[in-house]
Amino acid sequence: MSNLLDVLLIADAMPVEPVKNYLHLTLLTMGLLALVTTIWWQTDKESYEEVTEELPITAFEKLEVWGMLNVLVSDGPTYSLTARGSRQAIQNVKVRQRGKWLKMGSGFFFWHRQYDLLLTLTTPNLSKLDVSGACTxxxxxxxxxxxxxxxxxxxxxxxxxxxxxxxxxxxxxxxxxxxxxxxxxxxxxxxxxxxxxxxxxxxxxxxxxxxxxxxxxxxxxxxxxxxxxxxxxxxxxxxxxxxxxxxxxxxxxxx
CATH class of the missing domain: 2.160.20.120 (Pectate Lyase C-like)
Structure with missing residues (x-):
């Protein structure tokens, strides 16, 4: 009986401040975690929203398409390139020009829904088309x-x-x-x-x-x-x- 009284007396004598600090730290950590999760979710959601962007290009005669792209090429008086799809998919597209070549490509980014991306290209002239990978x-x-x-x-x-x-x-x-x-x-x-x-x-x-x-x-x-x-x-x-x-x-x- 005396031992039990001793334990109760010791517990009653423990300082309250460390417990409060621990609770405050726990609540702060949970709040920060919730905030980070919300920001990540919002950013990820925005990256998959469909947008349309104009990609700058200059005159070319030859076109190379590689990777996993869906491209519509039409005859027109000017050179233009438009991308429609998720922000993440558009960011994954690589467009570069060397001499008379316009080269467009992407990796197989299934996670980023690359298959939803559509590139619309207009050109008044085309003499060569190279396609590789799994493109349309x-x-x-x-x-x-x-x-x-x-x-x-x-x-x-x-x-x-x-x-x-x-x-x-x-x-x-x-x-x-x-x-x-x-x-x-x-x-x-x-x-x-x-x-x-x-x-x-x-x-x-x-x-x-x-x-x-x-x-x-x-x-x-x-x-x-x-x-x-x-x-x-x-x-x-x-x-x-x-x-x-x-x-x-x-x-x-x-x-």
Missing amino acids: VQLSGFRELPALDIDITGASNVSLEGEAQLLNIDITGASRLSLIGRGSILAADLTGASTLHALQYPVEEATVEVTGACTAQIYATRILKAEATGASKVHYQGEPSVHFESSGAGSIKKV
């Missing part, structure tokens, strides 16, 4: 281009609505190119598991080489030169003079 690129409104080179690698999806007297195409990987319009001469080289849809792009002369497991659909009115190796296929429309070579299971067919 649409070209529209181009008329009477003297020549256009299109190189695609990776798993990209590219479409062209327009006219070019000479169209050179090189596709590697598992990419797809769709053409709508018309031209004079088309030369295409496909490797891997790529696809070329050009039945709505009639040309006078077409030269096509497909290797691997590719498919090329061509509309030629005068001359078609085709070579297919592996399990590749060439489908064509029109009434051209056909010169065809194949090896393996390569084939050509009028559709």
